[in-house]
Amino acid sequence: MSDDHTHVQEFFTARAADWDAKFPDDGPAYAAAVTEMGLREGDRVLDAGCGTGRALPPLRAAVGASGVALGADLTPAMLEAAVRAGRDRDGQLLLADVSALPLRTASLDAVFGAGLIAHLPNPAENLRGLARVVRPGGTLALFHPIGRAALAARQGRQITADDLRAEANLRPLLAGSGWDMTSYVDEDTRFLALAVRHG
Secondary structure (H helix, E strand, O other), X not given: OOOOHHHHHHHHHOOOOOHHHHOXXXXXXXXHHHHHOOOOOOOEEEEEOOOOOOXXXXXXXXXXXXXXXXXXXXXXXXXXXXXXXXXXXXXXXXXXXXXXXXXXXXXXXXXXEEOOHHXXXXXXXXXXXXXXXXXXXXXXXXXXXXXXXXXXXXXXOOOOOOOOXXXXXXXXXXXXXXXXXXXXXXXXXXXXXXXXXXX
């Protein structure tokens, strides 16, 4: 979206209070995407760019009481909305830039990113940063509750050839950033690209 973090924060700050109300029916799509990640009890997972934390309840359910669920976001107002929704009970919330995470190398088993890639200032570098904190063989899920065409229509725009989420663009972007794409789904009701961290 922008290489200016202030712009990203302003965009989401203005929308934080009613974000969940605008998308009240997305819960099942989030839960289904988390299920496809194949998380196990005891895993350590990050919701990168967590926003209001809508992925945290299914992530917590997947990793169980012995697992670790974290949510990181750049926008304080989004994290405040997550707390108001009670989602801080499902995972620890971090005010952090996903491109400079305060986490140890290889300390996670998986990363979930809903609507994330469009807001990364430097996608290749930022995806490498996510790869750094995930163990070899760990999982990345890039998700959106509607597909590229439906999202473009909602936003009143056309899909362009340079769309990072197009499979022809995303696969090499991931490969050059430490990830091997293992599945790709882009249909009206969801977008989900899964990748595994290079060994």
